[in-house]
Amino acid sequence: MTGDRIEVRGLTKAYEGADPLRPALHDVDLEIPRGRxxxxxxxxxxxKSTLLRVVAGLERHDTGTVSVFGSTPERMAAAKAVGLVPQSPALLPWQNVRRNVSLPSRVNRRAGRGSEDPDLLLRMVGLEDAARKYPHELSGGMRQRVAIARAFGIRPDLLLMDEPFSALDEFTREALQLQLLGLWERMSTTVLFVTHSVREAVTLSDTVVVMSARPGRVHEVLDVDLPRPRDRGVVTGPRLHVLEDRVRASLQTAWEAGAAPDDLVPL
Incomplete structure (x- = not known):
């Protein structure tokens, strides 16, 4: 095991009662360098989400190995070195925005030693004027921005994001993608991001991992050679569309395992 990357080797995961010939994951190999x-x-x-939860230490796997920067997922999670942003923001309704963002630094010592200023984080996601508001006073996009700011607040070694923008409208989604990139470029955190959107994957990523239909395997690993930082000009340029076509071509072959094109959206 090495400390400069995430390594998944021969990972298999089946759920009790499911078809034993079609496990959720089968013989998955994946390597993610730090900071990607x-x-x-x-x-x-x-x-996709099962793999994310295994790397997070939230689910056990049946066979294979998982190493997160030279440690186990469970130890990394216990050390508060892993952040998670799910589809639902999961904010505390009785805490205002600022206290939701600062919560991790107030409840664990590791975060308190290396946490980001919550006011700076709120400025970076454009919510400085909403610091004293409560979750019920915010739109869906604003609540998700709070959740992202909170996750970055502890400076996690690994940030796992499970379709965090899937419930948002297209305009809000695109705006949040750029804000997420701004935070990531500042923090240099390693991010593993689950999405159904080809455009979102290309816009955000250094690498896109295409998975095949169940049993889930790594079908192809594609590098995204768009320059960083990625402003609106970069993510609307012709090179982005070429890369989108590459990802879609890979997905076409993955569909042969039984997926339907309607499972994926072109955003």
């Missing part, structure tokens, strides 16, 4: 932004994309049910 990597997206997982593939048909619904291909095991």
């Amino acid at each position: 932004f990597v997206s997982l994309i593939g048909p619904s049910g291909c095991g």
Whole structure:
């Protein structure tokens, strides 16, 4: 095991009662260098979120090994070195925005030693004027920005994001993608990001991992050679569309395992 990367080797995961010939994940190999932004994309049910939860230490696997920067997922999670942003923001309704963002630094010592200023984080996601508001007073996009700021606040070694923008409208989604990139470029955190959107995967990532239909496997690993930082000009340019076509071509072959094109959206 090495301390400069995430390594998944021969990973298999089956759920009790499921078809034993079609586990959620089968013989998955994946390597993610520290500091990279990597997206997982593939048909619904291909095991993207399951893989994310295994790397997070939230689920056990059946065979294979998982190393997160030279440690186990469980130890990294216990050390508060892993952040998680799910589809739902999961904010505390009785705490205002600022206290939600500062919560991790107030409840664990590791975060308190290396945490970011919550006011700076709120400025970076454009919510400085909402610091004293409560979650019920915010739009869906604003709540998700709070959740992202909170996750970055502890400066996690690894940030796991499970379709965090899937419930948002297209305009809000695109704005949040750029804000996320701004935070990531400042923090240099390793990000593993699950999405169904080809454009989102290409816009955000250094690498796109295409997974095949169940049983989930790594079908292809594609590098994204767009320059950074990625402003609106970069993510609307012709090179982005060429890369999108490459990802879609890879997904076409992944669909042969049984996925339907409607499982993926072209955003």
